[in-house]
Amino acid sequence: MLYNAHFGIYVDVAMSVEDKSKSLLPFLSSPKLLPDESEAEFQSGLQSLLSELDNPSPLAVALVSQLNECLWWIKRHTVDKELLLHEAMARLLSKAGSHSETYDNRKVSEALERYLDGRADKDEAEWIDEVLAESKLTLSDLRVRAFKDAAKYIKMVDDLIHRQHQTIRHLQRSIDSIDYKSRLIKRMDLELAALESKQSVKGALSLDDKSS
Amino acid sequence: MTINPRRNLANRCNALKSTGPRSTAGKRASSQNSRKHGLNSTPDFESSLEYRALVDLIAEEGFSGFVCADIAAGLLNYRRVMDAYYDTYTSPEPVDEFMRDMNVMASIPIFRELLIPSGSEPQDVKEMATFFTHMQRQERRKGGPVSRRSADSHKLIRYQRNGIARLSRAVRQG
Numbered sequence: 001m002l003y004n005a006h007f008g009i010y011v012d013v014a015m016s017v018e019d020k021s022k023s024l025l026p027f028l029s030s031p032k033l034l035p036d037e038s039e040a041e042f043q044s045g046l047q048s049l050l051s052e053l054d055n056p057s058p059l060a061v062a063l064v065s066q067l068n069e070c071l072w073w074i075k076r077h078t079v080d081k082e083l084l085l086h087e088a089m090a091r092l093l094s095k096a097g098s099h100s101e102t103y104d105n106r107k108v109s110e111a112l113e114r115y116l117d118g119r120a121d122k123d124e125a126e127w128i129d130e131v132l133a134e135s136k137l138t139l140s141d142l143r144v145r146a147f148k149d150a151a152k153y154i155k156m157v158d159d160l161i162h163r164q165h166q167t168i169r170h171l172q173r174s175i176d177s178i179d180y181k182s183r184l185i186k187r188m189d190l191e192l193a194a195l196e197s198k199q200s201v202k203g204a205l206s207l208d209d210k211s212s
Numbered sequence: 213m214t215i216n217p218r219r220n221l222a223n224r225c226n227a228l229k230s231t232g233p234r235s236t237a238g239k240r241a242s243s244q245n246s247r248k249h250g251l252n253s254t255p256d257f258e259s260s261l262e263y264r265a266l267v268d269l270i271a272e273e274g275f276s277g278f279v280c281a282d283i284a285a286g287l288l289n290y291r292r293v294m295d296a297y298y299d300t301y302t303s304p305e306p307v308d309e310f311m312r313d314m315n316v317m318a319s320i321p322i323f324r325e326l327l328i329p330s331g332s333e334p335q336d337v338k339e340m341a342t343f344f345t346h347m348q349r350q351e352r353r354k355g356g357p358v359s360r361r362s363a364d365s366h367k368l369i370r371y372q373r374n375g376i377a378r379l380s381r382a383v384r385q386g
Contacts, residue, residue: 032298058269059383062287069294076301080358087356105313105356153359156366163369170376174383178273185274 031069034076042072053175055182060175067171070164077161084153086113088146093128096135220310221319225326225340249296251371257288279385286379293375297368304360311351316344 031042046068053060090109114120115128132142147154233239257263258281266284275283323340354360 032295034302057273059273059283063383066290066294080362083358084362087358091356106309109356150355150359153355153362156362159369160362160365163372167372167376170380174380177384181274 045071055179057178060178063171063175067168070168074161074164077157081154081157084150085143085146088150089142092142092145093131096131218322221322222326249300249368251293251296255292257285263288279382282382286382290375290379293371297365297372300364300368301361304357304364307357308351311348314348316341316348
């Protein structure tokens with residue numbers, strides 16, 4: 001039997017567990033990446049997590065792929081914190097100085113980015129230095145002020161990161177529970193097998209006694 | 213295409229006179245304006261193919277029928293939340309750069325030019341300037357694209373919390 005869901009699950013009953021787990025991947029972890037993100041990096045993270053699974057059952061694979069996505073979100077939100085600071089710095093700069101009417105926020109943001117990377121042309125660098133001097137600020141002062149301004153949003157991003165950590169904790173507990181369950185089943189199977197073999201040995205001995 | 217600030221301002225002034233959509237299609241489109249993520253609606257997972265495929269796969273791991281159904285629904289629900297989270301994150305409310313960067317005081321002569329010929333009073337020009345200042349303040353308060361997407365994503369935290377708790381509970385019950 002073949003299921004062909006529109007999300008892309010292809011599951012054949014004759015498949016091995018590992019193949020079934022793989023068939024779940026496009027559905028549960030089809031990476032929804034941003035244009036500048038690397039799919040190879042995302043997949044390598046997922047593969048390294050999957051390789052640590054003792055028992056790669058479909059459900060465990062599904063949970064691990066969710067866990068990988070959480071880690072990816074944490075990475076995104078960490079970058080966002082730096083972007084928020086940059087946004088606030090650009091806003092402060094565009095409001096400061098006597099050129100505030102002629103420079104719009106986007107221009108300032110791009111100029112500041114180049115300035116911080118050391119790629120700014122002479123005019124841009126001079127303009128930023130001039131605005132900083134007029135406002136009696138250094139670059140680190142500007143950063144501190146920007147941090148104050150963006151504190152509300154930085155706190156929001158911290159909450160988002162915290163949420164991902166909590167989700168990871170839930171997923172880990174779930175994976176542990178599946179692992180524990182499978183171990184328990186294995187152990188019970190072994191005990192049952194041991195009991196059966198004991199029983200058969202006892203049966204053989206009693207037959208021997210009777211015959212002698 | 214270059215945006216003429218004067219034309220842009222005139223369009224916005226005329227838009228203020230609008231009383232909303234008139235056509236059926238326009239009304240249908242605007243009725244969805246306040247819809248954000250759709251996570252408050254009750255989903256029907258049971259009739260989907262992916263739900264049945266998941267239930268069958270999970271059943272092979274030795275879970276009972278009820279637990280399989282719970283886990284599959286929990287997993288699909290969590291995916292639904294995370295997809296909405298991604299959509300919210302990638303499409304925040306766009307920044308109205310014109311409104312954010314416009315110089316309201318310098319636009320007063322343009323307001324005058326636009327309003328006086330249609331018989332408006334000088335007081336109306338002043339009110340128009342006050343209105344635009346208010347709109348600009350609101351626009352600036354929302355911050356840039358990163359602030360907006362952070363604020364929008366932050367609203368989905370509770371859905372994530374409930375989604376993962378439901379999934380985790382279903383798995384551990386089994």
